[in-house]
Structures are given as C-alpha cells and as structure tokens.
Amino acid sequence: MTELGEQQPSNGRKEKPPKRNWEAARREHFFDLKFSHYVELILTAILVGIGYLQYTVYTRQAGIMDTQTRILKIDKRPWIKNTVTLAGPIRFADWAGQKSVFVSLLFNLKNYGDSPAVNIRVGAEIMRHPGNAHHSDLDAPQERVCKGVRRDADENPIGGFAVFSSDSAPIEQGNGTGIVYQTDESILFAVVGCVVYTFAETERGETGFRMMLGRVGGKLLVVLPYIKGPPQPYEEPISPELRAQGYPAKPPNVGLLQPGDVVFRPEEGGNYAK
Secondary structure, eight states: OOOTTOOOOOTTOOOOOOOOOOOOOOOOOTTOOOHHHHHHHHHHHHHHHHHHHHHHHHHHHHHHHHHHHHHHHHHTOOOEEEEEEEOSOEEEEEETTEEEEEEEEEEEEEEOSSSOEEEEEEEEEEEEOOOGGGGGGGHHHHHHHHHHHHHHHHHOTTOSEEEOTTOEEEEEEEEEEEEEESSSOOBOEEEEEEEEEEETTTEEEEEEEEEEEEEEETTEEEOBOOOOOOBOOOSSOOOHHHHHTTOOSSOOEEEEEOGGGSEEEEOSSSOEEO
C-alpha cells in the first residue's frame, strides 16, 4: 500500500504517447494562388476599369449635351425691347396738405428673339432727378425697383404674361410719388425701372429703362412747374366711418399737364438689356 501522492512504479518502462491518426491542416496564404486565380483577378480588374471608363465617358457626354442644349436655348432666347411713353396727362394733386405727382406710363414691349418670353413683369418708379452731374445716383433706386420685380417673378413663376417671337404687347401702368413738392417749386423728374421675363424654363432676361421728365427751356431740358388745379369731387360721398378714421372731407385739387407740353426721353444711363 502506498501513501497518497506517492508515484507508482513504472516498472522501468517509458510509456509512449498515443498514436495520432490526424495532421494539422495547412494554412493557405492569400497570395498562394493558382494561375487561374490570377487570371480571374486580372480580368475582374480589367472589367472594373472598362466600366469606370464607360461611366466617365457617359457622364462627360451627358454634360456636353446639357451644355449644348442650354447654349441652343440661349442662342434662340427672346430679347425684349421696351419703349416707354406717357399714356395720359401728368396729374399734380394737392390733397390733405400734401402735394404729389402721378404719371400714367405705356410700355410697348416687342420680342425680337426666337422664342417666347413668359412671366413678364414690369416695375417703375418716378422720383426727383439728381441732375446730369449726379445721374449715377439713380443706380441704387433703379436696382431696388428691379430687385422687387425679380422677387415677384420668383415667387410666382407662372404669373405675368407672355410675348411670343416677333409679337408686341402694350402695357399701361400708373406710377406716382407723394410728398415731392413741399412748395410750388419746379422739379426735374426721372422714371426708373425694368422689364423682367423668363425663358428656357429657368433662364432670366431683363431690360432696364431710365427716363427723364421735364420741359424744354431753350436748348435744355429743364424742370417742371407745379400745376395748380381746381377741386376734383369724389366719385362717391365719403361715408361717416371713413370720416371718423380721418379721411379728408375736402377733395383734392388736381392740375393737369398734357404730354405734348413736356419732354419724356431716355436718360444717359440705366438703359440696358441682359
């Protein structure tokens, strides 16, 4: 009998480990491929390259076609000429202690291009002319008016009206300015604005105009006098509600100056087409 933990005698023999009938599998490296594998990789790379080249060529051709289409549309674009005239007498009003001037303008638009001009909009404003030495001071007011016209066209792309190729369209529009005459002084006026239109769905055209309004004094264009006129009765009686809100009970005094008595011609700057 042996004590616990005491090794058993081996009888002088070494025991052999059990015989194994399996071998560890060989690990195949990624680059340890057969020739056919290399061929497949090369052909795959060639196909990918060909596909990329075809995509590049297609993309370039599509871009070229879009550019050519746009150039063709622009080449055939409309060009709007705008002729501005006075549509009626100039009105001088004295009402509720304020003196103002109003003009009625006629815009004769003609399309000299090869495609329709759509969503046509016109904006104009009458103001005091700063004088020939400072006519560039009208640039900012004109841009402000034209910016408002562009904004209106953007907000409603199917509004306005259309003028087809070689067609003309007259548009009458009234414009006025208030509190210009603080006294009965004479003033030289300017009318500034632009015509904005759309073509080729999203392209924008614009024709700017800048006019001078005065009278002839010798060989010069000089200021317009304020024309006093008689009271012009209201077309309908003023309701008590309007009177309670401060509507003047006394009708305006209106003086008239006929188009034949003034000069209305283009100014040196501000007349453009783009």
